[in-house]
Every structure is written in structure tokens, then in C-alpha cells.
Amino acid sequence: EVQVVESGGGLVQPGGSLRLSCAVSGLSFSDAWMSWVRQGPGKGLEWVGRIKSKRSGGTTDYAAPVRGRFSISRDDSKSTIYLQMNSLKIEDTAVYYCAYIAWAPVAMNSWGQGGLVTVSS
Amino acid sequence: QSVLTQPPSASGTPGLWVTIPCSGSSSNIGKNPVNWYQQLPRTAPKLLIYKNNQRPSGVPDRFSGSKSGTSASLAISGLYSEDEGDYYCAAWDDSLNAYVFGTGTQVTVL
Numbered sequence: 001e002v003q004v005v006e007s008g009g010g011l012v013q014p015g016g017s018l019r020l021s022c023a024v025s026g027l028s029f030s031d032a033w034m035s036w037v038r039q040g041p042g043k044g045l046e047w048v049g050r051i052k053s054k055r056s057g058g059t060t061d062y063a064a065p066v067r068g069r070f071s072i073s074r075d076d077s078k079s080t081i082y083l084q085m086n087s088l089k090i091e092d093t094a095v096y097y098c099a100y101i102a103w104a105p106v107a108m109n110s111w112g113q114g115g116l117v118t119v120s121s
Numbered sequence: 122q123s124v125l126t127q128p129p130s131a132s133g134t135p136g137l138w139v140t141i142p143c144s145g146s147s148s149n150i151g152k153n154p155v156n157w158y159q160q161l162p163r164t165a166p167k168l169l170i171y172k173n174n175q176r177p178s179g180v181p182d183r184f185s186g187s188k189s190g191t192s193a194s195l196a197i198s199g200l201y202s203e204d205e206g207d208y209y210c211a212a213w214d215d216s217l218n219a220y221v222f223g224t225g226t227q228v229t230v231l
Contacts, residue, residue, distance in 0.1 A: 035220075037166070044123070044225040045158070045166060045209050063219045097165055105213045106220040107156045107171035114165055 002026040002110035006098045009115030012088055020083040020115055022098030029079035031055060033101035035108055036072065036083050038094035038117075048096070050106060051081060066092075088119045124149060125210055125223035132229040138198040141226045143210030145191050149221060153213040155193040157186055158222075161206040169208075170195060202230045 008020040024032065033056065036048035049062040051072045060072050069088075074081045085092065095114040102109035126144045133139035145151065157170035168177055170186035173193065185196045193210055210223040 044207075045160070045211075045222045047211075047220040047222060050220070061218060064217065099166075102168070102177070103171050105153070106211070107154075107168060108158075108166075109168045109171075109177055111165040111167070 002100050004098050004100060004110050004112035006096065006112040006115040009096065009117050011118045011120065013121050014088060014090055014119055016088050016119075017084070017086045018088065018117060019085070020096055020098075020117070022081045022083070022112060024079050024081075024098075024100060027100070030076040033104065034072075034074070034081045035099050035101050035106055037097045037099060037108070037111075038092075039097070039114075040091070040094040043094075046094070047106070048083070050101065085117070088117075090119050093117060093119045123224045124214060124217070124221050125212065127208075127210060127223040127226045129224070130227045130229065132231050133197075133200045134231050135200050135202065137200055138196060139200060139228060141195045141197075141208055141210075141228070143193045143195070143223050145193070145210075145212060147191055148216035149191075149212045149214040150188065150193055151191040152215055155186065155188050156211045157184075157195045158209045158211065159204075159206055160209070161203075166209070197228070200230050204228060205230050 003025045012018045035050040071084045097114045098112040099108035100110040154172040158166040160166045173188040174186045
């Protein structure tokens with residue numbers, strides 16, 4: 001069974017930075033494509049971005065609202081991906097979910113429990 | 122705002138069925154497979170349907186998906202009270218080069 005566990009959420013001021021981590025077990029992580037999704041308070045799901053496996057090029061794609069401010073990276077030796085969030089805005093406040101993409105391009109079959117990021121002064 | 126449109130709510134009586142439509146365009150549903158997610162209250166989302174009509178292991182066959190042109194739909198038959206929650210369609214959008222979720226539909230079992 002695939003298990004996904006996020007960590008690193010918290011409170012940050014506007015303009016600040018925060019890094020989320022996502023540890024994965026139960027699969028061959030080096031072959032895994034992974035994604036981040038967020039959900040603002042009382043809002044729907046919003047895709048943040050994805051990272052492909054190194055075998056598929058290791059490339060990343062991002063949603064327009066976070067492009068240029070957020071970046072996703074991976075450490076296959078730790079079976080972990082990261083979401084580096086810079087220049088945070090109040091509207092980035094959300095629960096951030098990490099998910100395993102079981103079927104390309106982005107069918108996410110295993111999700112973490114979510115981590116809350118609050119951007120506030 | 123989302124490029125995939127769903128009705129905000131849908132309802133049905135136990136044992137009967139409900140259908141949730143999802144309207145997109147030629148750059149998303151018209152070209153790429155559709156996925157459906159279920160989010161029960163206070164839980165993480167769960168993949169219900171992938172590649173338009175495929176069910177991951179463990180998803181009951183009460184849930185079915187279909188696609189035609191630039192629209193898709195999710196059907197839930199034999200409604201149970203535990204099906205109450207939010208349902209989202211999603212697809213890759215070639216113009217945005219991004220994955221997009223629908224606006225979400227809240228299902229109520231009467």
C-alpha cells in the first residue's frame with residue numbers, strides 16, 4: 001500500500017517562504033510521478049504542480065498562480081518530494097496535499113493527509 | 122476560476138442514482154482523459170475514475186464515468202448516505218499546460 005505523509009506546514013507572513021516535505025513509501029519511488037494540490041478555506045481543489053520521475057526527465061509543471069514563486073523538487077534517496085514556496089501571498093493560505101500520480105498525466109491515486117499553510121501578518 | 126464547469130449541487134434518494142455533468146473545452150476534456158475525485162467531509166480527496174471510465178481497485182462499480190466531446194459525467198447508482206460529499210472532475214489542459222479541476226458538486230442523499 002502506498003503511503004504519503006506531508007510535513008512542514010505552518011504560519012508565515014506575506015512575502016515569506018516555507019518548504020513542505022512529502023515522504024512516500026510502498027512503491028518504487030524513483031519511478032513515481034508526484035503532484036501537489038491545495039484547497040483554500042471553504043474552496044474547491046486547485047492543482048499546484050507535478051514532478052515527473054528522473055527516467056521521464058524529472059521535469060516540473062506548475063499552475064499559473066504559483067508559477068515563478070513555487071518549485072517542486074525530489075530526493076529519490078529519501079523517497080521524498082518538496083514544495084518550496086516563496087513570495088507567499090495571503091491567497092496561498094490552504095491545506096496542501098501531496099499525491100502519487102498512478103496514471104499519467106495526473107490521475108492521483110494516493111493522497112497524504114494534508115498540511116495547513118497559513119499566510120497572515 | 123476553473124475552466125471545467127459543474128453544477129454546485131446534486132441530490133438523490135437512497136438506492137436511486139445521481140448524475141454529475143462536467144463541461145469543458147477542446148483544450149482539456151476534448152483532447153485528454155477525464156478523472157473524477159470524491160472528497161468526503163474532512164478527508165483527503167480520493168480517485169474514483171481515471172481515463173474517463175476506469176475504476177481504481179477498490180472503487181465500487183456503482184460509480185461510472187463517461188465522456189463525449191468536450192463533456193463528461195459521473196454516475197452514482199444505488200446511492201448510500203456515505204456517498205455524501207464533494208465530487209470533482211479534472212483533466213489536463215493543453216492550452217494552460219496545467220491540470221485543472223472542476224468547480225465541484227456537493228452531493229446530498231435525501
